[in-house]
Amino acid sequence: xxDVKDGAVARPSTLSRRTFxxxxxxxxxxxxxxxxxxSVGAAGRPEELATxxxxxxxxxxxxxxEACREINGHKHPKPEKPFPEMFPKRVQAEDWTERxxxxxxxxxxxxxxxxxxxGEWNGKPFELHIPRRCLHCQNxxxxxxxxxxxxxxxxxxxxxxxxxxxxxxGKCRDVxxxxxxxxxxxxxxxxxxxxxIAGNGVMYKCDRCYQRVAQGHEPACIxxxxxxxxxxxxxxxxxxxxxxxxxxxxxxxxxxxENGGANTFYVSPVPFDVLNATLQTGPGRPHLxxxxxxxxxxxxxxxxLVAAPLAGIAAGLLTGARAMAQKESGHE
Amino acid sequence: xxxxxSLIPAWQTRLFAVSVFVLAISxxxxxxxxxxxxxxxIPGLAWTADFFVQHVLHxxxxxxxxxxxxxxxxxxxxxxxxxxRITLWGRLRVAAVAALIGSGFFRVLKNLPEWSFSPEAVMxxxxxxxxxxxxxxVLALLARVSGNSAYVTxxxxx
Numbered sequence: 001x002x003d004v005k006d007g008a009v010a011r012p013s014t015l016s017r018r019t020f021x022x023x024x025x026x027x028x029x030x031x032x033x034x035x036x037x038x039s040v041g042a043a044g045r046p047e048e049l050a051t052x053x054x055x056x057x058x059x060x061x062x063x064x065x066e067a068c069r070e071i072n073g074h075k076h077p078k079p080e081k082p083f084p085e086m087f088p089k090r091v092q093a094e095d096w097t098e099r100x101x102x103x104x105x106x107x108x109x110x111x112x113x114x115x116x117x118x119g120e121w122n123g124k125p126f127e128l129h130i131p132r133r134c135l136h137c138q139n140x141x142x143x144x145x146x147x148x149x150x151x152x153x154x155x156x157x158x159x160x161x162x163x164x165x166x167x168x169x170g171k172c173r174d175v176x177x178x179x180x181x182x183x184x185x186x187x188x189x190x191x192x193x194x195x196x197i198a199g200n201g202v203m204y205k206c207d208r209c210y211q212r213v214a215q216g217h218e219p220a221c222i223x224x225x226x227x228x229x230x231x232x233x234x235x236x237x238x239x240x241x242x243x244x245x246x247x248x249x250x251x252x253x254x255x256x257x258e259n260g261g262a263n264t265f266y267v268s269p270v271p272f273d274v275l276n277a278t279l280q281t282g283p284g285r286p287h288l289x290x291x292x293x294x295x296x297x298x299x300x301x302x303x304x305l306v307a308a309p310l311a312g313i314a315a316g317l318l319t320g321a322r323a324m325a326q327k328e329s330g331h332e
Numbered sequence: 333x334x335x336x337x338s339l340i341p342a343w344q345t346r347l348f349a350v351s352v353f354v355l356a357i358s359x360x361x362x363x364x365x366x367x368x369x370x371x372x373x374i375p376g377l378a379w380t381a382d383f384f385v386q387h388v389l390h391x392x393x394x395x396x397x398x399x400x401x402x403x404x405x406x407x408x409x410x411x412x413x414x415x416x417r418i419t420l421w422g423r424l425r426v427a428a429v430a431a432l433i434g435s436g437f438f439r440v441l442k443n444l445p446e447w448s449f450s451p452e453a454v455m456x457x458x459x460x461x462x463x464x465x466x467x468x469x470v471l472a473l474l475a476r477v478s479g480n481s482a483y484v485t486x487x488x489x490x
Contacts, residue, residue: 091368139445145383147362149458155448162451169364175383198365260445294384298443301391305440308395309402316406323339323411 048138048157049213050238050263051222053131054245057229060114060129064221064230065103068112068133071209071220075163076100076109077202079186084195091200093185105284106132108184108204112221115285119278121270128268128275131221131230132286133206134159134180135255135262139295142172142181151203157235157263160207165189168201177259177294178286181205235263242267260293336416336484339407348400352472354393359465361386394436401429408484415487421475422483428471431464 069076083093096102100109112133119126140159143151150166153159161172161181167190173181181203190199209219217223222230231241242253242265254266266288268275276288293299361380366372372381379385408418418426438457441447449457475481 088369090370141384143454144443145362145387147458147462149455152451152454153445153448162455165455171362171364171383174364295443297384298387298391299445301388301395302440302444304395305391305398308399312399312402312404313406315399316403316410319339319403320407320410 046156047234047236048155048263049208049232050136050157050235050265051208051219052231052238052242052245052265052267054229054267055128055130056249056251056267056269057227058114058129058131059227060116061226062103062114063224063226064131065110065112065114067220067224068206069110071212072111072207075204075207077184077187077204079184079201080191081186083186084191086200087196094183094201095186096182096184106180106182106205106286107284108182108202111204111206115279117270117275117278119274121274126270128270130266130268130275130288133221133264134208135178135258135264136206136208137259138261138263139259139293139299141175141177141259141294144295144298145175146172154210156213158208158210158213160210161203161205163188163202163204166202167193167199168203169199170203172203175294177291179283180286182284238265254288258291260295336412339411340404344400344403347396351393351396351400354389355397356465356469358386358390358393362390391440398433401433412484416484417487419480419482419485421471421478421480425468425471425475425483428464428468432461432468435461435464 077096079095079097081097083095086093096107096109099107103110103113105113112131115130115132117126117128117130136157136159137153138157140151140153142161143153143159146152148165148167148169150162151159151172152162166188168183168185168188170181170183173179173183182205183201183203185201188199188202190201193199209217209221212219218232222232231238233241239256242256245251245267246253249267249269251267251269252271254268254272255262255264266272272288273290279285279288281287357380360366362383366377366380372378408416435457438449439461442449442454442457
């Protein structure tokens with residue numbers, strides 16, 4: 001048995017930096033605004049929830065896909081037609097209403113689909129089915145970079161899009177390493193603002209059945225799986241489980257380090273680069289490549305935002321003291 | 333001589349203007365506009381459609397902006413306030429800058445993996461930062477157009 005191989009780039013430990021930033025945040029936040037304790041998670045909050053998918057057990061029956069559609073159907077788009085004409089002409093409508101039953105890729109109506117990888121590895125043929133959906137990153141670029149406050153990460157690790165205010169600009173899809181969110185035109189707040197010149201609908205993706213999870217239930221895809229390939233629980237426990245499953249099958253884990261760490265771990269007996277090479281990838285069909293932490297640069301720059309005003313204050317105090325001393329010596 | 337000009341040299345005001353310009357461009361660049369409106373198609377401007385580049389630019393310019401604002405605030409409180417007072421247009425813009433920094437603080441906090449806010453708070457943070465930026469831009473423009481761009485004026489004119 002070999003060491004478990006997380007199919008990803010290693011991320012340097014950021015524990016001390018994060019601890020500092022968290023502390024700085026607590027102090028600063030308390031100084032600026034009274035915080036709503038119920039809305040902000042910090043020290044002592046419950047651990048994020050993560051899921052483990054043992055793809056060696058998936059039979060590709062599609063029960064999870066059906067359950068996802070059924071449970072989340074009321075959240076699917078109900079676009080108004082005809083769509084407003086958009087400016088400039090290069091901006092195209094994305095309409096899935098005629099293809100709402102498409103289930104071989106991610107769409108605004110299909111937040112989970114089964115990807116199949118078939119090939120040969122170590123001289124043996126394989127066929128593996130992989131339920132694909134949002135991985136719910138720990139540091140999600142979609143939520144961090146949404147300029148409109150529509151995408152967010154909950155304290156329980158669920159990353160979701162607030163469909164009430166999303167304008168469908170699609171930035172979340174552009175910055176997502178897997179291009180997960182999918183757009184439906186003709187729906188959402190943009191219709192009430194300036195539909196011709198800004199926005200293009202609403203972006204949709206797996207919200208890990210956040211209402212069900214809030215009520216203590218499992219996401220629908222986990223609950224209905226006849227093979228029980230999925231598990232959900234605190235991230236540290238799920239990561240341990242994923243690594244144990246991988247060790248037992250002499251296999252691999254995907255998601256532990258991808259994009260700085262996701263809250264979805266795939267466990268496979270075949271390396272993920274081998275699986276990825278056999279996959280049909282493209283729009284709505286995410287890859288399984290290693291992914292660097294795309295927010296790492298910005299996260300590091302947070303230090304500069306903490307240090308800059310402190311440096312300004314220090315310089316101001318020095319200059320002020322010098323000026324006062326000059327003034328006093330001028331008076332003498 | 334502790335006049336505003338001696339304590340706040342021209343290079344600082346120019347640096348402030350540059351940081352505001354970069355913040356404005358990279359702030360606009362947070363929205364998917366530069367690609368939609370062909371700006372990124374202009375040779376040499378493809379980077380304007382790169383959201384990660386814009387994000388880093390915004391943070392770097394914000395660091396310069398924060399350092400200068402903090403420096404000037406201390407200089408004013410420690411020295412200048414004895415001989416100068418902030419003008420009405422100055423007060424308005426200082427209020428807008430305070431709103432920008434306050435909302436920006438929470439925007440940065442929200443981007444750290446350790447922090448989570450409710451959907452309403454996330455919306456409030458995003459919209460208030462945008463509103464504060466617009467307010468500062470409009471006030472700066474009006475102050476310039478009306479000839480009231482000075483932030484401070486002598487308390488005891490000679």
